[in-house]
Amino acid sequence: xxxxxxxxxxxxxxxxxxxxxxxxxxxxxxxxxxxxxxxxxxxxxxxxxxxxxxxxxxxxxxxxxxxxxxxxxxxxxxxxxxxxxxxxxxxxxxxxxxxxxxxxxxxxxxxxxxxxxxxxxxxxxxxxxxxxxxxxxxxxxxxxxxxxxxxxxxxxxxxxxxxxxxxxxxxxxxxxxxxxxxxxxxxxxxxxxxxxxxxxxxxxxxxxxxxxxxxxxxxxxxxxxxxxxxxxxxxxxxxxxxxxxxxxxxxxxxxxxxxxxxxxxxxxxxxxxxxxxxxxxxxxxxxxxxxxxx
Amino acid sequence: xxxxxxxxxxxxxxxxxxxxxxxxxxxxxxxxxxxxxxxxxxxxxxxxxxxxxxxxxxxxxxxxxxxxxxxxxxxxxxxxxxxxxxxxxxxxxxxxxxxxxxxxxxxxxxxxxxxxxxxxxxxxxxxxxxxxxxxxxxxxxxxxxxxxxxxxxxxxxxxxxxxxxxxxxxxxxxxxxxxxxxxxxxxxxxxxxxxxxxxxxxxxxxxxxxxxxxxxxxxxxxxxxxxxxxxxxxxxxxxxxxxxxxxxxxxxxxxxxxxxxxxxxxxxxxxxxxxxxxxxxxxxxxxxxxxxxx
Amino acid sequence: xxxxxxxxxxxxxxxxxxxxxxxxxxxxxxxxxxxxxxxxxxxxxxxxxxxxxxxxxxxxxxxxxxxxxxxxxxxxxxxxxxxxxxxxxxxxxxxxxxxxxxxxxxxxxxxxxxxxxxxxxxxxxxxxxxxxxxxxxxxxxxxxxxxxxxxxxxxxxxxxxxxxxxxxxxxxxxxxxxxxxxxxxxxxxxxxxxxxxxxxxxxxxxxxxxxxxxxxxxxxxxxxxxxxxxxxxxxxxxxxxxxxxxxxxxxxxxxxxxxxxxxxxxxxxxxxxxxxxxxxxxxxxxxxxxxxxx
Numbered sequence: 001x002x003x004x005x006x007x008x009x010x011x012x013x014x015x016x017x018x019x020x021x022x023x024x025x026x027x028x029x030x031x032x033x034x035x036x037x038x039x040x041x042x043x044x045x046x047x048x049x050x051x052x053x054x055x056x057x058x059x060x061x062x063x064x065x066x067x068x069x070x071x072x073x074x075x076x077x078x079x080x081x082x083x084x085x086x087x088x089x090x091x092x093x094x095x096x097x098x099x100x101x102x103x104x105x106x107x108x109x110x111x112x113x114x115x116x117x118x119x120x121x122x123x124x125x126x127x128x129x130x131x132x133x134x135x136x137x138x139x140x141x142x143x144x145x146x147x148x149x150x151x152x153x154x155x156x157x158x159x160x161x162x163x164x165x166x167x168x169x170x171x172x173x174x175x176x177x178x179x180x181x182x183x184x185x186x187x188x189x190x191x192x193x194x195x196x197x198x199x200x201x202x203x204x205x206x207x208x209x210x211x212x213x214x215x216x217x218x219x220x221x222x223x224x225x226x227x228x229x230x231x232x233x234x235x236x237x238x239x240x241x242x243x244x245x246x247x248x249x250x251x252x253x254x255x256x257x258x259x260x261x262x263x264x265x266x267x268x269x270x271x272x273x274x275x276x277x278x279x280x281x282x283x284x285x286x287x288x289x290x291x292x293x294x
Numbered sequence: 295x296x297x298x299x300x301x302x303x304x305x306x307x308x309x310x311x312x313x314x315x316x317x318x319x320x321x322x323x324x325x326x327x328x329x330x331x332x333x334x335x336x337x338x339x340x341x342x343x344x345x346x347x348x349x350x351x352x353x354x355x356x357x358x359x360x361x362x363x364x365x366x367x368x369x370x371x372x373x374x375x376x377x378x379x380x381x382x383x384x385x386x387x388x389x390x391x392x393x394x395x396x397x398x399x400x401x402x403x404x405x406x407x408x409x410x411x412x413x414x415x416x417x418x419x420x421x422x423x424x425x426x427x428x429x430x431x432x433x434x435x436x437x438x439x440x441x442x443x444x445x446x447x448x449x450x451x452x453x454x455x456x457x458x459x460x461x462x463x464x465x466x467x468x469x470x471x472x473x474x475x476x477x478x479x480x481x482x483x484x485x486x487x488x489x490x491x492x493x494x495x496x497x498x499x500x501x502x503x504x505x506x507x508x509x510x511x512x513x514x515x516x517x518x519x520x521x522x523x524x525x526x527x528x529x530x531x532x533x534x535x536x537x538x539x540x541x542x543x544x545x546x547x548x549x550x551x552x553x554x555x556x557x558x559x560x561x562x563x564x565x566x567x568x569x570x571x572x573x574x575x576x577x578x579x580x581x582x583x584x585x586x587x588x
Numbered sequence: 589x590x591x592x593x594x595x596x597x598x599x600x601x602x603x604x605x606x607x608x609x610x611x612x613x614x615x616x617x618x619x620x621x622x623x624x625x626x627x628x629x630x631x632x633x634x635x636x637x638x639x640x641x642x643x644x645x646x647x648x649x650x651x652x653x654x655x656x657x658x659x660x661x662x663x664x665x666x667x668x669x670x671x672x673x674x675x676x677x678x679x680x681x682x683x684x685x686x687x688x689x690x691x692x693x694x695x696x697x698x699x700x701x702x703x704x705x706x707x708x709x710x711x712x713x714x715x716x717x718x719x720x721x722x723x724x725x726x727x728x729x730x731x732x733x734x735x736x737x738x739x740x741x742x743x744x745x746x747x748x749x750x751x752x753x754x755x756x757x758x759x760x761x762x763x764x765x766x767x768x769x770x771x772x773x774x775x776x777x778x779x780x781x782x783x784x785x786x787x788x789x790x791x792x793x794x795x796x797x798x799x800x801x802x803x804x805x806x807x808x809x810x811x812x813x814x815x816x817x818x819x820x821x822x823x824x825x826x827x828x829x830x831x832x833x834x835x836x837x838x839x840x841x842x843x844x845x846x847x848x849x850x851x852x853x854x855x856x857x858x859x860x861x862x863x864x865x866x867x868x869x870x871x872x873x874x875x876x877x878x879x880x881x882x
Contacts, residue, residue: 169804186456186457208435216441216463241803250797398753451744480754498862502759515749516821519749
């Protein structure tokens, strides 16, 4: 049953018949929940139906949050259980179909992009980030989970095993410059130049022939995409991890601290993950202390 | 039937029995046609026959053009149809045998290196480029085609999927610094230091034992070369693309604009690809306008 | 039969139950011989036995030498012949088990790290190097051998084929900045910041759950580790190369020049490899000259 609003959260601006801009606009933080995936699924159908389309640029209406992260309050609808056109669960299906689409996808990044949102930009064909205003990362391990939407499979090919493990196990933010240096994004550009650079590249690609673009992308895909098997393993492992008691405890802790509610915390929460349970342990031991004193 | 001149276009300078320099010298632009491939095939035979040879440095006699690009005026001889020693078509066979040779190949890059020429340097073991004087790219998609000589297969391993797609789908030039930052070349060096750096490295390698070099290169090859199947897919797809009407229209347009004829255009043509058909469409619509007025 | 001293050469400092520092302290140069491998094998058993451990930082007690290189004077015990828990020979088994361990390994690099020592840090999950004080490389080809402990298999995935071939065939040192630029290490940091950066990262990871860390590392491993078959091929080829007469001649020459004996030579020996046999040839021809004159 379609969410009648989801289209508004992921708005299409048809710059030309060959070049669309797609705006994420899901206040307050562009949290990635079932509504976002529903809108992306609708968009994929619309992209497939257009024979004039060459390139889509994904950007955010909110400069603080590109897409923030996976919803940790349960608004997941059927994205973990229902299967999409590729035969993979909706969450993974969305990313896999984007990578295989004959249409070119470009992520134009400003603001926070973490976890499943990082996996979204990794599924885009290219990534350009604001030098001053990018916080990109895979913080799942810091809340007791791990990347489950392709991040662990796509990062090693882009940045090598060592940097992939630092990103995934360190569970912290990467700014634009470090992300460029690591190969996590194609380039970090001064914020004032980002729109112009991406627009020029998109218009250039939009001027090329659909068949040449599709054939070239297919050849690159053939030697660079992770297998569906590996992606499904990660997804299944992630689904299991959501049930781990230690993960649920950390998710509860991060939500109690203000995730998805407090804008300041939402901007900086990965920083807090290294001491996430300290206060909790603190209050527990102070409780025990209280219990110990008559 | 051997082209008696081809050897002059690809000249060998035997610095020592272990270290050869190979100069591309095929005026006016070092266009890559059947003559160049014939000379490279002869060179491979000569390299194989030498038991003292360790390393070959490939450079250009013309500082403006390393190797410019694939001949688009039909001087292809049998390089698309005849099969070489590896069992692959001559074009691909040349590159594949270079990668598998026990002799080390180093591309010392100055000037323009586009399309099939980029694929040549990607088939070399190492690439060092002039910081001030390098224009490297895979502009095929901009003329309605796609890389067909291994570029789409080798780039993702070097620069990651995102940057490979930017290079291949953006179809534009990369300067030395960006090429280094992306991993497209090993290093970009100040032009004044390039010769000294490469010469010292080549002489160093030339002092080592042939068996150690060959064994080490084999081990690296085993985990880094694309499969012959993938390369053949790309080649076959490229052969088909040459017949696409939209590709032929773009090739015609770029040749009409001055490719392989006008030195200024030859230096900068990828810049023009984003607006290649605009004048043509302009003249068509002005024709239609004329037709509409009595 | 355990070497009762080996534990002292590789000392464990338990910063917390979740975070250990491991110090290489095997004077004078931290040469990698059977004692080091024995100590590392013991350490792997101890790491596996701890259920609280999350992360191990490997560093050197000697700022000039992290681990210098493979012992070239024959103190190899059974590391080439006996088989470890993974079914691979001890040398390779040590590295492979480190990559697959649920515990995270971080190399904190100061000083010289060459050959098998480079292969050790490549087997660690992450590598952070002193910007001012790092000499990292795979100089085996310069002594007539080739990497045999995984270097040729791990480097291409990290730095691409071109830079891997430059490292392996050039057989020279890389400083911290170049190693970072190539992706050989995660980052080069100013020496004064290196300890603080690595300590903060290790404590952060140590605060995370063991199950999340292990699952995330497994997913990354599944798409980034070389196969045991490829590693065994390299090891076998290396074992054969040790018997090559030309290799033995070069090993003899480098030992005669002062390797494992002279501290200055030990610090800079890869520089000398390009002219290693020149004096030998010189003295031989002067001998011949003497023989020729009555």
